[in-house]
Amino acid sequence: xxxxxxxxxxxxxxxxxxxxxxxxxxxxxxxxxxxxxxxxxxxxxxxxxxxxxxxxxxxxxxxxxxxxxxxxxxxxxxxxxxxxxxxxxxxxxxxxxxxxxxxxxxxxxxxxxxxxxxxxxxxxxxxxxxxxxxxxxxxxxxxxxxxxxxxxxxxxxxxxxxxxxxxxxxxxxxxxxxxxxxxxxxxxxxxxxxxxxxxxxxxxxxxxxxxxxxxxxxxxxxxxxxxxxxxxxxxxxxxxxxxxxxxxxxxxxxxxxxxxxxxxxxxxxxxxxxxxxxxxxxxxxxxxxxxxxxxxxxxxxxxxxxxxxxxxxxxxxxxxxxxxxxxxxxxxxxxxxxxxxxxxxxxxxxxxxxxxxxxxxxxxxxxxxxxxxxxxxxxxxxxxxxxxxxxxxxxxxxxxxxxxxxxxxxxxxxxxxxxxxxxxxxxxxxxxxxxxxxxxxxxxxxxxxxxxx
Amino acid sequence: xxxxxxxxxxxxxxxxxxxxxxxxxxxxxxxxxxxxxxxxxxxxxxxxxxxxxxxxxxxxxxxxxxxxxxxxxxxxxxxxxxxxxxxxxxxxxxxxxxxxxxxxxxxxxxxxxxxxxxxxxxxxxxxxxxxxxxxxxxxxxxxxxxxxxxxxxxxxxxxxxxxxxxxxxxxxxxxxxxxxxxxxxxxxxxxxxxxxxxxxxxxxxxxxxxxxxxxxxxxxxxxxxxxxxxxxxxxxxxxxxxxxxxxxxxxxxxxxxxxxxxxxxxxxxxxxxxxxxxxxxxxxxxxxxxxxxxxxxxxxxxxxxxxxxxxxxxxxxxxxxxxxxxxxxxxxxxxxxxxxxxxxxxxxxxxxxxxxxxxxxxxxxxxxxxxxxxxxxxxxxxxxxxxxxxxxxxxxxxxxxxxxxxxxxxxxxxxxxxxxxxxxxxxxxxxxxxxxxxxxxxxxxxxxxxxxx
Ligand SMILES: Cc1cc2nc3c(=O)[nH]c(=O)nc-3n(C[C@H](O)[C@H](O)[C@H](O)COP(=O)(O)OP(=O)(O)OC[C@H]3O[C@@H](n4cnc5c(N)ncnc54)[C@H](O)[C@@H]3O)c2cc1C
Ligand SMILES: Cc1cc2nc3c(=O)[nH]c(=O)nc-3n(C[C@H](O)[C@H](O)[C@H](O)COP(=O)(O)OP(=O)(O)OC[C@H]3O[C@@H](n4cnc5c(N)ncnc54)[C@H](O)[C@@H]3O)c2cc1C
Numbered sequence: 070x071x072x073x074x075x076x077x078x079x080x081x082x083x084x085x086x087x088x089x090x091x092x093x094x095x096x097x098x099x100x101x102x103x104x105x106x107x108x109x110x111x112x113x114x115x116x117x118x119x120x121x122x123x124x125x126x127x128x129x130x131x132x133x134x135x136x137x138x139x140x141x142x143x144x145x146x147x148x149x150x151x152x153x154x155x156x157x158x159x160x161x162x163x164x165x166x167x168x169x170x171x172x173x174x175x176x177x178x179x180x181x182x183x184x185x186x187x188x189x190x191x192x193x194x195x196x197x198x199x200x201x202x203x204x205x206x207x208x209x210x211x212x213x214x215x216x217x218x219x220x221x222x223x224x225x226x227x228x229x230x231x232x233x234x235x236x237x238x239x240x241x242x243x244x245x246x247x248x249x250x251x252x253x254x255x256x257x258x259x260x261x262x263x264x265x266x267x268x269x270x271x272x273x274x275x276x277x278x279x280x281x282x283x284x285x286x287x288x289x290x291x292x293x294x295x296x297x298x299x300x301x302x303x304x305x306x307x308x309x310x311x312x313x314x315x316x317x318x319x320x321x322x323x324x325x326x327x328x329x330x331x332x333x334x335x336x337x338x339x340x341x342x343x344x345x346x347x348x349x350x351x352x353x354x355x356x357x358x359x360x361x362x363x364x365x366x367x368x369x370x371x372x373x374x375x376x377x378x379x380x381x382x383x384x385x386x387x388x389x390x391x392x393x394x395x396x397x398x399x400x401x402x403x404x405x406x407x408x409x410x411x412x413x414x415x416x417x418x419x420x421x422x423x424x425x426x427x428x429x430x431x432x433x434x435x436x437x438x439x440x441x442x443x444x445x446x447x448x449x450x451x452x453x454x455x456x457x458x459x460x461x462x463x464x465x466x467x468x469x470x471x472x473x474x475x476x477x478x479x480x481x482x483x484x485x486x487x488x489x490x491x492x493x494x495x496x497x498x499x500x501x502x503x504x505x506x507x508x509x510x511x512x513x514x515x516x517x518x519x520x521x522x
Numbered sequence: 523x524x525x526x527x528x529x530x531x532x533x534x535x536x537x538x539x540x541x542x543x544x545x546x547x548x549x550x551x552x553x554x555x556x557x558x559x560x561x562x563x564x565x566x567x568x569x570x571x572x573x574x575x576x577x578x579x580x581x582x583x584x585x586x587x588x589x590x591x592x593x594x595x596x597x598x599x600x601x602x603x604x605x606x607x608x609x610x611x612x613x614x615x616x617x618x619x620x621x622x623x624x625x626x627x628x629x630x631x632x633x634x635x636x637x638x639x640x641x642x643x644x645x646x647x648x649x650x651x652x653x654x655x656x657x658x659x660x661x662x663x664x665x666x667x668x669x670x671x672x673x674x675x676x677x678x679x680x681x682x683x684x685x686x687x688x689x690x691x692x693x694x695x696x697x698x699x700x701x702x703x704x705x706x707x708x709x710x711x712x713x714x715x716x717x718x719x720x721x722x723x724x725x726x727x728x729x730x731x732x733x734x735x736x737x738x739x740x741x742x743x744x745x746x747x748x749x750x751x752x753x754x755x756x757x758x759x760x761x762x763x764x765x766x767x768x769x770x771x772x773x774x775x776x777x778x779x780x781x782x783x784x785x786x787x788x789x790x791x792x793x794x795x796x797x798x799x800x801x802x803x804x805x806x807x808x809x810x811x812x813x814x815x816x817x818x819x820x821x822x823x824x825x826x827x828x829x830x831x832x833x834x835x836x837x838x839x840x841x842x843x844x845x846x847x848x849x850x851x852x853x854x855x856x857x858x859x860x861x862x863x864x865x866x867x868x869x870x871x872x873x874x875x876x877x878x879x880x881x882x883x884x885x886x887x888x889x890x891x892x893x894x895x896x897x898x899x900x901x902x903x904x905x906x907x908x909x910x911x912x913x914x915x916x917x918x919x920x921x922x923x924x925x926x927x928x929x930x931x932x933x934x935x936x937x938x939x940x941x942x943x944x945x946x947x948x949x950x951x952x953x954x955x956x957x958x959x960x961x962x963x964x965x966x967x968x969x970x971x972x973x974x975x
Contacts, residue, residue: 174763174865219711230709232718233686248951254861255893256683256932258672258722259947260956260975265685265718269711289769310627316742356809408707412627440708479709494712498701502963503713509962510955522713 073113073156077134081114081158084126090115099161100153102146103206105403105456106485110155112139117161121239121247121278124160128276129245131158131515138515140272142183142214145206147406148484150218150271150520160276162213168192169279176284177236177253182213182277189282198284201228204480205393213277219269221480223386226313226439227320227354228285230480232268239279240267243511253281266506271482271521274510288355292320294385295353295362297369297377298346302326302422302434304373305347306414309438311368312351313411317361321352322439323389326418329396329433330388336395339388342376349374349438350385392435396446401433403459404446405487407470408479411441420469421445428462442479443470468493483521526566526609530587534567534611537579543568552614553606555599556659558856558909559938563608565592570614574692574700574731577613581729582698584611584968591968593725595636595667598659600859601937603671603724603973613729615666621645622732629737630689630706635666635730642735651737654681657933658846666730672722674933676839679766679892680773680807681738683933685721692732693720696964706734719959724935724974727963741808745773747838748806748815750822750830751799755779755875755887757826758800759867762891764821765804766864770814774805775892776842779871782849782886783841789848792841795829802827802891803838845888849899854886856912857899858940860923861932864894873922874898881915895932896923921946936974 082089090096091114099115101108113136116127131138137157144151153159165181168189172178173196180189186207190200202215203222210220215231216238228234237251240263251257251264267274299305305324312322325333325348334341341348349369353362359379366377378385396402409417418434421443425432431448445466449459467477467490477483477490492500503522507514535542543549544567552568554561566589569580584591590610597604606612618634621642625631626649633642639660643653655668656675663673668684669691681687690704693716704710704717720727752758758777765775778786778801787794794801802822806814812832819830831838849855862870871887878885878900889896898919902912920930920943930936930943945953956975961967 175863221709246951249949252929253863253927254929256674256861256895257929258931258933258935259929261959262718262722265715269715408709410628410706442709474706476705476707476710476712478711480711482711496702498699505962506714506959509958
């Protein structure tokens with residue numbers, strides 16, 4: 070892209086006033102997200118919207134002048150979706166952070182897109198409610214970003230993904246028009262389901278400027294955590310399948326392979342048990358939570374667990390929370406987000422082992438196991454060659470997941486990082502339909518061009 | 523439409539062979555659905571597909587020649603979506619009725635679109651699983667029709683709508699191309715969510731030829747039913763709001779107003795209690811189901827219920843099941859499908875009373891109350907004038923629901939019957955986006971033209 074003509078930027082300033090930021094330090098800080106996607110250069114400006122009208126004016130301007138726009142919540146995304154374009158415009162939503170309403174009777178909240186996930190959850194808890202989506206990034210990520218990526222997290226096994234929590238949206242379309250989707254009722258079948266179309270659309274179809282989301286009542290009583298160690302990851306995977314098929318539905322069900330456990334222990338000892346063993350950690354909630362955790366452990370023992378422990382607090386999840394920083398600190402930095410049907414968990418773990426061995430690289434796996442969603446992370450140096458070599462491992466793991474009936478992305482989305490994998494999963498007709506919808510809604514291709522679709 | 527040229531029809535016969543039916547009796551039987559939508563004339567032919575290739579060939583033919591196509595499952599729809607076009611083609615899916623797979627470990631089923639809802643449920647129950655969607659039409663409606671209308675039903679209050687049960691689809695696009703959407707994993711964020719776009723699309727974007735759906739484990743133990751009578755419908759509505767907000771989540775929570783109760787009693791006495799009283803009926807399932815039903819009744823009594831009863835069988839739902847035939851038999855024949863947020867239930871009932879009085883017409887209301895979804899049914903003679911007068915009552919009720927934050931359709935969809943109401947709920951931009959997507963996917967406008975969008 071050629072640099073934006075200064076007169077054009079002046080026109081934008083007339084439309085949005087001080088919301089337009091051109092300070093190079095601010096622009097640089099908003100040019101990348103939390104993924105390994107490389108920077109694509111410096112944007113020409115950033116609109117820090119404080120209301121829908123800023124977003125609308127910014128997109129109308131970009132649409133008129135064909136300026137590429139990146140859309141940004143907190144920038145915690147892991148697939149490159151919020152990376153800025155050289156000479157482009159960044160639309161930043163982090164200043165639109167008001168919780169407009171919490172409706173206790175209907176268990177809904179109306180929020181601006183920049184509200185931090187954990188802040189909404191905390192506000193809901195003051196009314197005995199909670200916000201179900203809980204990506205591990207909840208303390209930074211925004212609700213708008215969660216919706217745009219259809220974020221997952223730890224509680225999905227019990228409460229579903231972000232899509233399940235979204236009822237209605239306000240969206241600014243590529244040409245600046247404002248549209249409302251959905252309704253405040255629990256059921257609504259009125260024309261095409263545009264709400265679902267925008268959930269997970271990664272900034273390619275419009276900018277979400279308000280969301281009405283579902284809240285749930287906080288379950289009464291203790292929410293114990295539990296853990297169990299298994300001699301082999303396959304045994305642990307089979308235990309996951311058995312737990313998911315059983316009556317004691319857990320709130321959280323996570324799996325760490327032996328290498329992850331070892332790395333977490335060496336990063337910050339949290340008193341994890343058996344060396345060389347895979348670790349299942351989870352949580353139960355609601356009626357009989359402690360008994361249900363115990364009975365899950367019994368099932369685990371019957372399936373080969375060498376030890377097991379229930380705690381009334383949520384401390385047993387601490388090791389899981391340390392996984393990301395620990396792996397990065399120890400040089401495991403190239404990760405992916407594949408998913409498989411639950412029945413294929415043991416098979417995918419076995420295959421990942423073989424792939425790591427074939428490439429001669431260590432691969433640690435942390436999984437939202439109850440959903441069949443895995444984050445294998447490959448060891449790599451910092452050089453481009455090293456990253457590329459690790460990405461070849463990821464490609465093999467991804468093809469393996471697909472061969473087992475799986476998906477290339479369970480929760481992080483496509484962005485730029487996984488775009489080359491799209492045709493591995495989607496057929497030609499589906500790719501065509503995606504492109505046709507994109508062209509229909511954003512004919513000039515200004516919104517997050519070249520990503521996700 | 524001018525009649526289709528016989529040579530064209532011959533070309534279709536070459537493509538689909540004996541699947542093409544032109545017998546006038548068969549065509550007439552497939553020209554309308556179960557709604558009050560008038561017939562639009564006789565179709566030129568019907569393709570009774572026995573496989574995806576028939577559907578693909580039929581749509582490719584219609585696309586080439588610009589022939590309007592209606593898509594039909596069981597024809598139990600209540601909004602006119604499956605009504606045939608004069609000189610058009612009917613694509614009938616009822617012969618594609620194989621259950622291809624029930625995967626117990628992953629709790630999924632793969633079905634052809636013409637499988638009858640109750641048949642899938644019965645097949646799943648042989649494995650201790652069930653199919654959550656349960657429209658009152660489950661014994662006739664097809665799974666494809668349920669998906670195309672995003673059908674609701676009695677168990678939605680506990681298990682959500684059909685959309686929540688759909689994981690992946692095979693769809694034939696307007697030009698005959700075959701596309702797959704979704705994945706077999708519990709989480710999947712790969713490009714735009716085309717699965718959700720086709721759910722509820724009422725035959726306007728493509729024909730569903732296969733679906734992968736979620737099954738759930740049948741809860742252990744008894745599934746008692748309960749009922750409670752209330753002196754006023756507002757008290758009953760407030761009880762619904764309290765139950766939904768409480769800890770004892772029911773499986774089913776239905777409300778019949780005093781007029782419905784009276785009509786059902788005079789149609790077929792089922793031993794219903796108090797005259798002139800509104801009736802709440804429901805069901806609980808899972809751990810402590812009987813105690814939970816009792817505790818729901820206690821709450822009802824505290825909120826004014828004059829009597830209450832729990833039964834270990836599901837007999838207390840019988841009156842609810844008789845509602846449709848009873849109302850029709852007694853001349854209440856023009857119904858609608860509005861929804862409101864739970865907190866507005868009492869207000870909408872009060873308003874419906876006033877509207878009925880203002881028009882001087884009896885209105886009986888049966889509601890999937892736990893979802894805030896109401897089916898008011900207006901008394902009318904059979905003449906066109908009478909129907910039109912009753913439709914004016916429906917229009918007023920619909921505007922009332924919208925003014926309370928509601929929806930024009932909770933579960934039956936738009937079809938032709940509610941199309942004039944679309945702009946009451948959707949803004950200009952949303953209508954435009956719907957049309958743009960329709961034009962992108964069906965540029966010749968052959969699929970269910972002039973309906974739903
Ligand atoms: C340590 C760590 C842990 C994580 N754990 C999880 C996890 O458990 N589960 C999970 O799913 N993800 C996880 N993530 C990834 C990330 O946090 C999520 O994808 C999150 O939803 C992104 O939110 P954000 O506000 O940071 O969005 P951004 O990164 O700013 O943007 C993400 C995408 O959404 C688009 N977007 C953002 N806001 C809007 C809007 N208002 N309108 C339209 N488009 C918009 C952007 O254009 C971009 O394509 C993790 C990330 C980190 C760094
Ligand atoms: C007595 C009675 C009770 C009812 N109770 C309920 C209820 O409780 N809840 C509820 O939601 N509905 C209810 N309905 C309405 C109706 O049964 C549902 O809408 C049902 O989902 C329609 O299924 P069908 O197979 O009969 O579809 P049809 O009536 O044949 O078609 C309905 C729509 O779906 C489209 N369609 C059908 N199959 C496909 C396909 N394979 N691909 C693409 N499009 C397709 C058609 O074009 C049409 O627009 C009831 C109807 C009756 C008569």
